[in-house]
Amino acid sequence: MVLRIRLARFGNKHNPFFNIVVAQARSARGAKPLEVIGTYNPIPKRPTNLYEENANARPYKEIALDRSRAKYWLGVGAQPSDPVWKLMSMAGLVAPKPTTFDKA
């Protein structure tokens, strides 16, 4: 069966928080995964306005990722879902997913 690296939603209403998990593709979103390899907080945080260098800083989102486990699971054929692909391409683990424009 296909292994997927995907997001599992935690948190409350209007307050999402995701674990980046390795799970069987057909298991439920909230089911216990094979492994948790990271977290992703989609709520942007704003740097405090206290320091000069922060004055024009962009808001940021936090990702935590175990790179070596991610590499291992990619190596044994786990397929990242689209959102995880985006996060992993930013971390430099996979090439950015080709857009439909590129494919055509």
Place this chain on the structure above:
Amino acid sequence: MAPRIQSRSVSNTLLPYLTSTSSSSSTTSVPSLFSTPSQCLSRQFSATAAPQTKLRRQMFEWLSTEGAALKHHIPGETNYLTRLKQRGGSDGPDSRRPFPNNQNFISEPILSEELRNEVYNRVVTKGQSVRVVSVDLGIDMQRIAAVVRLVELEQRQRKQGKPLALPYARAIHEMVPTTPLAEQGERQQFHEPINDLPAHPLTGTQIFYPVPESRSFTRVEAGRVFSAAPAMEHSEAGAISHPSDLAEKIIENPNATGWVGKGDNRRQILQPADVRIPHPHLVSLERDRITNPKERLAVADAHAKRLERQDAAEKRRRERAAARREQMQTIVSPEESRFDYRIKDTVYTAETTGKDGRAPWAIGRRYGVPHRDRTRGEVKIPTRVDA
């Protein structure tokens, strides 16, 4: 749903919103601001809002007679209720007590404008360390850090042309006690005690701990007893001549305190107060002064060197921590996105998540562990802000 009872207390809450004409529509004459008690008695069955309660009337009475003296403050003096009782000299013992019935409350002074700017000058322009400035001016280190941040903020707001609440600040500074900056050649008045230490919760327990008479038992050992750590080796304990000797070692390496307990229960061994106070070097200085009363210059020199060493050690530690943080985190700023992404390296192994993956220190949300954010007594107020 609120009960539909037209009692006086309910209608009185509407008082500020009712005009005098609408509230007295049932009465033929418009009641004056200070209605007499007899008038109140006569309308005790009336459902119409009373134009004035007794307390409110008394308040206005007081404001127009006795309280009129407090209407305008005298610059440089407090404008507290206690001034009325004192009559005359305002520098009496009550000038810093705002509440006549609470003699234990004393309003503490705030930093004057000049002292505040002096703190900023010393730290930012002259590049003195926060620790040194704190000892020189008698201001808590945290307050110094706050002053530097706030003055910087003020300067930025001035640069951006944002309005500042200067009249407000001026008025407040006139009305509360302030610590002035010393004139040239004068001795600086200390703002607050700088070496205070809150009682550690571990020391609250009563422990019966028998010690052989022949054994030395110092504050260092007492700390170990409080944190349930095994006693030190004799050779190790003998090497400590005074508890404050430990301070320098621990400033250089905070892990030198030692740890007890396993897993979730792991904690640092409680150190003696000599180590935990904000300025442990002041204890060493005082001890040097007592042992060598005649060599003042040499003592001052040794103290300056000690401070330099400690500052350098702290700087090294901060740099190491910053480098570690830098190494752990990469910041990606995609051009097509409005956001930066901070990618932190983590390790998910049995050590970091526990054997069953449910360790409380594990990163991320965990499976099979009840989320306790709605349990009673759970405090959700954040205790720190990453700036």
